[in-house]
Amino acid sequence: MSSETGKILTTDGIPLEESLKQAEKKNKIKAFLLVAPLLLFLIITYMIPIGDMFSRSIDDKMVTNMLPKTYKAMENWDGKELPSEEVFEAFYLDYKILVKNKTAGKLQTQLNYEKNGFKSVLKKLARKQKKFEEGNYKEQIMKVHKRWRNVEYWRAIKRRAPSYTYSKYLKGVDMYSNEDGKIVQVSEDRRIHRILWIRTVEVAFFVTLFCFLMAYPIAHLLATLPMKYSNLLMICVLLPFWTSLLVRTASWMILLQQQGIVNDFFVWTGLVADDNRPEMMYNKTGTYVAMTQILLPFMVLPLYSVMKTISPSLMRAGKSLGATPAVAFFKVYFPLTIPGIGAGCLLVFILAIGYYITPALVGGASGTLISNQIAYHMKSTLDWSFASAMGLMLLTGVLAIYWIYNKLVGVDNIKLG
Amino acid sequence: MALPKYTEPHYRIWHYFYLLICGCVFFFLIAPLFVIFPLSFNAEEFLVFSDGMKRLDPDAFSLRWYKDMIYGTKNPWGLAARNSFIIAIFATFGSIILGTLAALGLSSRHMPYKGLIMAILISPMIVPLIISGVAIFFFMAKVGLAATHLGIILAHIILGTPFVVITVTATLSGFDHSITRAASSLGSSPYNTFMKITLPLILPGVISGGLFAFVTSFDEVVVVLFLAGLDNTTIPIQMWTGLREQLSPTILAVATCLIILSVLILLTAELLRRRSERLRGINR
Numbered sequence: 001m002s003s004e005t006g007k008i009l010t011t012d013g014i015p016l017e018e019s020l021k022q023a024e025k026k027n028k029i030k031a032f033l034l035v036a037p038l039l040l041f042l043i044i045t046y047m048i049p050i051g052d053m054f055s056r057s058i059d060d061k062m063v064t065n066m067l068p069k070t071y072k073a074m075e076n077w078d079g080k081e082l083p084s085e086e087v088f089e090a091f092y093l094d095y096k097i098l099v100k101n102k103t104a105g106k107l108q109t110q111l112n113y114e115k116n117g118f119k120s121v122l123k124k125l126a127r128k129q130k131k132f133e134e135g136n137y138k139e140q141i142m143k144v145h146k147r148w149r150n151v152e153y154w155r156a157i158k159r160r161a162p163s164y165t166y167s168k169y170l171k172g173v174d175m176y177s178n179e180d181g182k183i184v185q186v187s188e189d190r191r192i193h194r195i196l197w198i199r200t201v202e203v204a205f206f207v208t209l210f211c212f213l214m215a216y217p218i219a220h221l222l223a224t225l226p227m228k229y230s231n232l233l234m235i236c237v238l239l240p241f242w243t244s245l246l247v248r249t250a251s252w253m254i255l256l257q258q259q260g261i262v263n264d265f266f267v268w269t270g271l272v273a274d275d276n277r278p279e280m281m282y283n284k285t286g287t288y289v290a291m292t293q294i295l296l297p298f299m300v301l302p303l304y305s306v307m308k309t310i311s312p313s314l315m316r317a318g319k320s321l322g323a324t325p326a327v328a329f330f331k332v333y334f335p336l337t338i339p340g341i342g343a344g345c346l347l348v349f350i351l352a353i354g355y356y357i358t359p360a361l362v363g364g365a366s367g368t369l370i371s372n373q374i375a376y377h378m379k380s381t382l383d384w385s386f387a388s389a390m391g392l393m394l395l396t397g398v399l400a401i402y403w404i405y406n407k408l409v410g411v412d413n414i415k416l417g
Numbered sequence: 418m419a420l421p422k423y424t425e426p427h428y429r430i431w432h433y434f435y436l437l438i439c440g441c442v443f444f445f446l447i448a449p450l451f452v453i454f455p456l457s458f459n460a461e462e463f464l465v466f467s468d469g470m471k472r473l474d475p476d477a478f479s480l481r482w483y484k485d486m487i488y489g490t491k492n493p494w495g496l497a498a499r500n501s502f503i504i505a506i507f508a509t510f511g512s513i514i515l516g517t518l519a520a521l522g523l524s525s526r527h528m529p530y531k532g533l534i535m536a537i538l539i540s541p542m543i544v545p546l547i548i549s550g551v552a553i554f555f556f557m558a559k560v561g562l563a564a565t566h567l568g569i570i571l572a573h574i575i576l577g578t579p580f581v582v583i584t585v586t587a588t589l590s591g592f593d594h595s596i597t598r599a600a601s602s603l604g605s606s607p608y609n610t611f612m613k614i615t616l617p618l619i620l621p622g623v624i625s626g627g628l629f630a631f632v633t634s635f636d637e638v639v640v641v642l643f644l645a646g647l648d649n650t651t652i653p654i655q656m657w658t659g660l661r662e663q664l665s666p667t668i669l670a671v672a673t674c675l676i677i678l679s680v681l682i683l684l685t686a687e688l689l690r691r692r693s694e695r696l697r698g699i700n701r
Contacts, residue, residue: 027527034522035534038515038578042537046575049552050544056555214442221439235683236447242679242686243450244636246656247672251449253664254456259465261452296446325428354545356639361660371547378551378643391548398545 057389060165067094088138115156121145168389200370204352210292215299223307241297252290256281282364299344306340346405457669482670501651505634508573512630516581524589542579546639554643564646577630588622621693
């Protein structure tokens, strides 16, 4: 069926190539339409809100919106000497509205973050300003408190002028930008976030290590035992996997308490005295033990699925060629299991680094992690922009790990056992 | 795993040592779950084995905490259980529908930007839950769905779909597309082909993905903590509150029920997995 030009035509007279292209296009659209509902749903309810977290974390419009006239008047102020009467008047008018609307408290808190001692000065002003007379506000305000004569306080107001800030990110790593705009560390006794970051990475690393050390032998056993035994033992891995996280945490709380079974056992063996039972919960030990047990199945399952595909004859071949079992293991078997190790470690590490529930329940003060801090700021201090900033820092870390893993090992299909 | 007779002694010792280690790890994995059973039948309200229990004295055991769970005054568990089931069931169906459709599209070889789209679809599984929680909370608060069942259901659909996408995509990877073409060539409509040919074949994958979605929703506490109001407390929220305030034996009674539930889910998942492997012909 060829035309004069040599093109192959379909029965409708359309060139075959074109017809195929159309069919391909149609199929593409069809496939895309199937994915579209979920994709749209996730983009709207999930991806955009994560982006929203970013705009929230750098958002600093609160003070800017509270003092519109002041910032307009401050535009020409160089910040070297006390501002002019114009600025004082604008500030007085702005602040009067805030006091009237009963929102002055927010401004007081915000400015106190910027300069310690601002709160009391502003409170005093709120009381005294009712008696202010018209005109010459500079004199009147400065009379209320001598700190209004200090240019530092006016600079502090000026620093909050931009409607965006990266100060939340600096705060996340215990730094801040000081009066001169330089980025400096907070004093040593107030560096709490850095400790938390280090602890989070440390806990995630050691939990991953412990999981690996424990999962490797049992995954190997499960993969080499005959089916009927391994299926039975597999239940020991799968039952915790399917059991509620809170149930497992609860059981650890019972086991690790001071009068608990683990302590009873130690006393019974004579390792510790009855009146000197060690504290195993509400500290790092509790976090380590409980998290390792809870995350262990996530290490066993990928290891098992990789080990299952390794033929036992490879080890036999190695041994028959003169390798000792140890050499055969390290030269033949172990390298073949590396994809499984990679997948398991990635999974456990990423899960551990964002863990929240278990550390909050068994961790106590010395076992809490960065996620607990995020939740704390979300639920208690309501500093949502700081929570967003820390969340995004954590997310960046996780994505970086994922990216490195992808470069080193390659992300295969994630297996769920 | 019997060793051959010619095994040298030190390998023999090494082998038994290895089995011992494996035994310890299995014990570490499973034993904590079994502590909960006996203690939930404790007649006293302390969370330790009483002397009576150690002597297996029948008086030391009772069902009082189970009664408390069901009939207790100001009982929060009934409402929590109802909410949990409603939310989990709707979230599961939502995840199954959206996830299966997406998986069907993704396994088509015509799908453009497959890698990128797959990455977006499974991202809720990779992103730490706490971050998902914060982001979803911001969204739900903005559209006025915070502290509603619908909001929590939507949140759980977000968290549950990756599992459905992954299991169904895996099932479809062994799927012989010539059967659907055969059906079409015999005059079946696409809808009919899907219902009569494709769906029955991928059903095990769909259901096991659904099970994952169900368990994810049923166990989920981080996101719900941000979203739930007083009317939408779920079992995990109740347990969380209980564990934070005071560890009471009633919680252990609830925990025992949850363990039984997870045994049932495990059995279903195992049966499905085997059926799916048989259907795909990869059972060795």
